[in-house]
Amino acid sequence: MIIKSLWKALDVLEYFTSENPEAGISEISEALGLNPSNVCDIVKTFERRGYLQQNEQNKKYHLGFQILQRYYAFDYSDAAGEIIRPHLKTIAKQTGEMVYYGAAYQDRVIYLDQAVLNVDTFLMKKSAIGSTAPLHCTGLGKALLAYQEENFIDEIIARGLDKFTDDTICRGDILRQELALIRQRGYSVDNMEHEFGVRCVGMAILDRKDMPLGAISVTGPSLRFDEQKIEQFANILRGHVEEIRSQMFL
Amino acid sequence: MIIKSLWKALDVLEYFTSENPEAGISEISEALGLNPSNVCDIVKTFERRGYLQQNEQNKKYHLGFQILQRYYAFDYSDAAGEIIRPHLKTIAKQTGEMVYYGAAYQDRVIYLDQAVLNVDTFLMKKSAIGSTAPLHCTGLGKALLAYQEENFIDEIIARGLDKFTDDTICRGDILRQELALIRQRGYSVDNMEHEFGVRCVGMAILDRKDMPLGAISVTGPSLRFDEQKIEQFANILRGHVEEIRSQMFL
DNA sequence: TCCGTTTTTCTGTATTACAGAATTATATTC
DNA sequence: GAATATAATTCTGTAATACAGAAAAACGGA
Secondary structure, three states, X not given: OXXXXXXXXXXHHOOOOOOOOOEOHHHHHHHHXXXXXXXXXXXXXXXXXXXXXXXXXXXXXXXXXXXHHHHHHHHHHOHHHHHXXXXXHHHHHHHOOEEEEEXXXXXXXXXXXXXOOOOOHHHHHHOOOOOEXXXXXXXXXXXXXXXXXXXXXXXXXXXXXXXXXXXXXXXXXXXXXXXXXXXXXXXXXXXXXXXXXXXXXXXXXXXXXXXXXXXXXXXXXXXXXXXXXXXXXXXXXXXXXHHHHHHOOO | OOOHHHHHHHHHHHOOOOOOOOEOHHHHHHHHOOOXXXXXXXXXXXXXXXXXXXXXXXXXXXXXXXXXXXXXXXXXXXXXXHHXXXXXXXXXXXXXXXXXXXXXXXXEEEEEEEEOOOOOHHHHXXXXXXXXXXXXXXXXXXXXXXXXXXXXXXXXXXXXXXXXOOOOOOOHHHHHHHHHHHHHHOOEEEEOOOOOOEEEEEEEEEOOOOOEEEEEEEEEEOOOOOHHHHHHHHHHXXXXXXXXXXXXXX
């Protein structure tokens, strides 16, 4: 049974985002359609536990240190990450491009780890750890989507494929062809489908039942990413994915 | 007014730590003295919101992706971090040692950021971002403690100064002398007081009211940290702290 | 297959979360 | 600097629901 008061409290906590990091009681209560006194109680409870902190100047609240501590606990519970992380670094060295690791999370891909040699602040912010992106138009997303259950893919298509650039695949039948191609050759290519000028090669890490537990991608400016490089990067990815699978006893 | 159901739910969430990342319903209910059905409801609510995830194999739960997303939101709400981060990197280059940024959080110091050139896995794990340490025996902690209110210092001493190494300062009067020295020369020195073989230089970033909003430290093996280096590092720190204060309009 | 353990579902009631009003604090305007 | 407006917080009764207990379902060994 869902605990409504907790559900509501999490609505309040999640009202604080990187876009809107600070908020007051009245703003939250208005946005969520809750009673201000109720919001005040929730916020005060979170504050006493360190999840929120009050700015003494303007009385507004922002996320607190306890979030960091929860993140720290989360990070080390992710045993898979411990195995994968070193590979990401090696791939970054071998390709000279940005490398991401992500997993399917509901109907999106969530970025779980990254390795970079030369920091590209623009792309870093876009795909920061913890952020999410659609499944149908990213290298990671398509690599993950290709191995999902048929009815999951049906649902993703049914919900509608948002257009981000001129090259975004928005038609269900074309996406299905693309996913078949990914399964056939073993890697996905994002050809500026999410961000103009950004190309990307992705490969899923499959478990014993051929379900993807995550995916790795190499991302960079389209000018550097010609057909030859894409194939070269796919081969590099293949080697590491094989190695990861054997390290995980898959 | 504290919302008891939320308070209890946070107890459950915080039961998951890096030391004990996975737990089942019965384990949690026993440890926290709660009814299993109650714990089940709380856990299911967290699961539906992505804060916890169930391991299909053993039915146990672990922290979920939502923690990452909350962390992502927290990170970018920390405007101070945006200013400080580049300085940490520069200090790491100038000193060749590990550099930490932390703040006082209740009666401990919390590590908020770090910069390293040569990764020392042992020390990295110890002082990972989000972890905490006592105030009285670390470079960061002492630098922060030196500028706290008198009655706060009284309370820290009254609670007892835990001993970690032979060099840990455990007596209140000696700690007070040490804090006076820190205020006088402007930096703290951790001489293997928390971890054997680890020395550290710390400096607080003071606001206009001379309250510390955070501190920066340079940490490394005691063999490399002689008196001359400590003074040299303190000077490097001083320059950056000055710069940070001016960037923050303090 | 049976038994012990653990997780999950279900339901009545005692608890408490919440709405509304009152109060305090803060910001803004005259 | 007083007055007004806005926002945050406190207080209290009651309607809503969180929780205990029991029972069922799922799981994992003997």
